[in-house]
Amino acid sequence: MAKNGDDAEEFGVLRSKRNATRYQILVQIAKRQPAVNQKEIADAIGITAQAVSDYLQDLIEHEYVNKHGRGRYEVTKEGVDWLISQTDELRHFVQHVSEDVIGQVEIETALATTDIEEGQTVSLTMRDGVLRAMSGSTGSATAVAVTDADPGRDVGITNFDGVVDYDLGTVTVVAIPNVRDGGSSAVSTERIVEMADDHDMVAVAGVEAIAAADTANLDPDIRFGSAAAVQEAAAKGLSVLLLAATDVLSSHTDKLREQNVSYEVVDVAEE
Structure with missing residues (x-):
């Protein structure tokens, strides 16, 4: 039987470079099976043919891959199940980075006070409790617009530099x-x-x-x-x-x- 318990946790694709390489090799085998050229896999993922051979032996021992003769390999049902589980893990991680990291930390919203074009450097000020952006880099704090905006419209900004100069209220x-x-x-x-x-x-x-x-x-x-x-x-x-x-x-x-x-x-x- 395949070693699915602790080994499945050990194989977590995000946990180490070794696990990531196992994942890539298994994907390449699934794409090329049954005729698998180890040098082509090595070239595709940037490692040596000898390293591919070592990883293959490891995958066979864990029963994620079957060998049917020289140069002929096939991903087992257990190997497919593992690929699916690790792909789900990657998908959740990418979603987290996209929504929780990039989406909420790096991009803020300001109120445009001039016409602003995407990619333009803007100066930031705080007025009436609202962060405001105007085209140009004359202020103490600047950012880069990630959206277009007309005056009075909301604009997305990122790549902040400096400190917005304003006094705290009382x-x-x-x-x-x-x-x-x-x-x-x-x-x-x-x-x-x-x-x-x-x-x-x-x-x-x-x-x-x-x-x-x-x-x-x-x-x-x-x-x-x-x-x-x-x-x-x-x-x-x-x-x-x-x-x-x-x-x-x-x-x-x-x-x-x-x-x-x-x-x-x-x-x-x-x-």
Whole structure:
């Protein structure tokens, strides 16, 4: 019987150069059988004819190949099954590299501010929390476009060089008392409106905070997932006014501290 247990694991084609060579030889035999010229296989995969002979003997011992006389070989059913299993392994690996490595790490998306052609060098900036690309290499950070784009359209970029120059944003936190302590009625609506005018975005967390924003006729930019959203907005250079009910305040400030985002808590109690 073929040695299918531990040997099948040992033969994993991605595990060593030796295993990869076994795989290539077995493919060549399957393509050429039954008349197999060892020198042709050697030339096809870039090794010596003697190495092919040694590998053949190994494959015969593992019953992946049968020998029917001088120069006549045939891949066995076990050999075919092994080829299929290793090909599946290769296919999964290629898919992983394509989707998880190349697709997600090397290619980013920016907003085009000029006409951009594929292959063109672009300069990168961060504005309003959005990565932007313009044709040319005058900025502190550059990349290469992998797609065409008109102004205002998304463009794929890769081959990054330099650092995008922008300041981190800040967060101003207004604590809105619990409803038992007065809720939204306990804070100054006028002060909240004034502060909102000085910030890029308004976020709310908790019902009391939503009520405070409604009373001030503010339409919050962030209403859900505010702890993570506020942190990300500040990390991309935006200033955020966060209205947070006292019972959820600490979860938001903890998140900001974890990411080293600058923030201050202000008192806007109604006088």
